[in-house]
Amino acid sequence: MAGVKIQKLCKTFWINGQEINALSDINLTIEDGTFVTLVGKSGSGKTTLLKLICGLEKSTRGNISFPPPDKSINCQPERVSIVFQEPRLMPWLTVEQNMAFPLIKEKNRERVAKTVNHYLDLLSLMEFKDAYPAQISGGMAQRTALGRTLCYDPDVILMDEPLGALDAFTRKKLQADLINIFLLQKKTIVFVTHDVDEAVLLGQRVVIFEAGKIVEHMPVNLGYPRNPLSRNFLNVKKKILSLIVGENFN
Ligand SMILES: Nc1ncnc2c1ncn2[C@@H]1O[C@H](COP(=O)(O)OP(=O)(O)OP(=O)(O)O)[C@@H](O)[C@H]1O
Helix, strand or coil, X not given: XXXXXXXXXXXXXXXXXXXXXXXXXXXXXXXXXXXXXXXXXXXXXXXXXXXXXXXXXXCCEEEEECCCCCCCCCCCHHHEEEECCCCCCCCCCCHHHHHHHHHCCCCCHHHHHHHHHHXXXXXXXHHHCCCCHHHXXXXXXXXXXXXXXXHHCCCEEEEECCCCCCCXXXXXXXXXXXXXXXXXXXXXXXXXXXXXXXXXXXCCEEEEEECCEEEEEEECCCCCCCCCCCHXXXXXXXHHHHHXXXXXXX
């Protein structure tokens, strides 16, 4: 288990001599075992932040660390895993084999089978375990990608619009699955979405980005599962929309 501590983080890209400040002076502490959602307009730096956290990009300045709940344990950044908008499965492997892939070096194959079966069951994929990615729906493929990440058992799960390409019904089902998994496992989850409803439905805190900066940390003090039509839910949503769009939604 681990949280994420981000201090004075900056990322500058250069395109044809032009400087792009994708992230400027980001300070963000995500406590171990919490679910944080990131929202903001396109280009505000959300994906860049996830890429820096998991080491796919290097920061220009600043620091990222993974403080464990128990200070005596040293958490390595390789226990961070990312789920993208597209499932990125290996087409020549079945659902079960894709999920087992991160455990390929594990010698105790019985333990691997037990872990994979646990997540096949939890994600309602047991029936499709022998199917290849080309034979399953987008929602099943995304569940397989999530299962693969959970089999790896990371300390921190990063999710970049993982439900963005799904139809509304499948998206609702996967949101509910995600909440269940979070409540069962209490992993640290950092979830990027363009959908403010989804951000409030899932996050214990919504972090709002604007042009490479954090403009607000909005706590969501509501239990799970949440009712998107409840007054409290709508109030949080309105505040976030006002910050993003700059209009008053009252
Ligand atoms: N590899 C790169 N090279 C140059 N510029 C980049 C690169 N990656 C991102 N950027 C720039 O950094 C800024 C932030 O991009 P980023 O993808 O992090 O935003 P985002 O908030 O995730 O956007 P979206 O919601 O559309 O995915 C943008 O201006 C983008 O053009």
